[in-house]
Amino acid sequence: MYTNSHVLRADQRSTESRQAVELAVREHKAEIVSLQQALKEQRLKAESLSDTLNDLEKKHAMLEMNARTLQQKLETERELKQRLMDEQGKLQQQMDLQKSHIFRLTQGLQDALDQTDLLKTERTDLEYQLENIQVTLRSLPLRLLLHCEAELYWPGLGGIHYAPNVLKQGRTTWSSPIRNAHFRFLWQNTLKTFLLCSQMNMTQITHTSAIVAGTQLLQLVQFEMLAGTLILRLILRCCSSPTTHRLSILMRKSRWRAPFLSRPN
The missing domain is CATH 1.20.5 (Single alpha-helices involved in coiled-coils or other helix-helix interfaces)
Known part of the structure; x- marks a missing residue:
């Protein structure tokens, strides 16, 4: 067990x-x-x-x-x-x-523009002065011619002298007395017409001004043929050939047979 x-x-x-x-x-x-x-x-x-x-x-x-x-x-x-x-x-x-x-x-540039304006002004003044000088120089041969011709044919008449402003006004200044008052009147009025017809600037003697002056001369020579012939001869010396030809035609139409100028007695 x-x-x-x-x-x-x-x-x-x-x-x-x-x-x-x-x-x-x-x-x-x-x-x-x-x-x-x-x-x-x-x-x-x-x-x-x-x-x-x-x-x-x-x-x-x-x-x-x-x-x-x-x-x-x-x-x-x-x-x-x-x-x-x-x-x-x-x-x-x-x-x-x-x-x-x-x-x-x-x-x-502004200075140059100012200088340019100044130069333009000076140029204008110089051109004006040059024009005045040219006017005087161009009128000088006519004045000398008038003086020589007048002194050649009328001793004592060449004593007439003209200042530029007097020339433009058509007046004369006498430096010696002139005995023939009628001739002095003829000379003075004919020269005044001649200067006025040249537009009173003495720059040149145009064809028309010479014809007008010559026509008045032909109207005045009936008072003093010898004086009219003298001034007409001066005009012919200063004018061109067409103008001289026209003046010759006017002389023939007026039946004016003016002899060549000779020294008056």
Whole structure:
């Protein structure tokens, strides 16, 4: 009895131990499976994190490259900005110099315009003076001719002299007395007509003025033929060939046959 009970107890204890071991094994296996599952999950996470880390490293490298590129661009932009500022300073100096040059040119141009106006005024004055001198010089041969012819045929008559303003007004000034008052009247009026018909400027004796003066002479010679012939001869010497021809026709129409002049007794 005692032996059987001990055997039964030992079997029971062995069974319980075996069951406990099996239970522990199953629990350990389950725990191992769960740990393996967790390990697998952690491995997947590690791989994912590794990939993420690689991506981040690549991105970091790219960002570093971009940063270096941007830094180089920044340095280039700074250098370009500095060069532009230097060029701007130079251009500003050149513009200031150009403004100063333009201002001086403007002043010079204004001075030149003022000088031009002054020269134009002086030229006008000189032309006016030259015209007056030419008028005087052109009238000089006529006055000398009148003086010489009158002195040749009537001594003392050549003493008549004419100032330019007196000539333009057709008046005469006598330096010595003339006994023949009628001849003096004829000479004075004929010369006055001759000067007025020459447009009172003594620049030239025109065809028309000579014809008019000659016509009046032909009307006056009936009073003093010798004096009329003298003055007509003076006119013919100062006129052109067509005018002389016209005066000859007038003389023939008036039937005036004046002899060549001779010195009066």
